[in-house]
Amino acid sequence: MPEMNYAKKLRGWSLSDAADSGQLLEVTCQFCRRTHRYFPHDLLKLTENVSLDRMASRFHCQRCDRSDYMIVKVVQLWGSEYGKLEVRRLVKVTTLKKPIWEDGVL
Structure with missing residues (x-):
């Protein structure tokens, strides 16, 4: 029997489902071969509850x-x-304040 596409398996599974099941998310950059593992409940603090097939597009490799x-x-x-x-592990989240200026006439 042919193997099912892994992305199709992840389509029906969300971050909260993975957190409730006690699973980890393993994120790998296939370009530089760096792998990190995350707890789903830490990622839920940063983003909304999305299906896991969309999570790869939200990550950015720090090395390459x-x-x-x-x-x-x-x-x-x-x-x-x-x-x-x-x-x-998620330690803290910092917010960057950036002023936006507009030129006007007095």
Whole structure:
């Protein structure tokens, strides 16, 4: 039997579904081969609840500065991986204030 397209599997699964199931999201840049893992509940603080097939377009690689080579996989945690698997955690969110000026006549 042929393998199902992985993006079709992710279409029916959202960030909140992955967070409720205790899964991780593994984001990989296929250009420079850098991989990071994220908790879905951390990503829910930054974005709305979207399906996982759309999550790859929201990431940008910090090393090669590209966004068109990003892929997202769902990882189920096993007991032997606790304490060994590297995961990125959200520490804080900062807001940048940028003034916008307009020239007018007095």
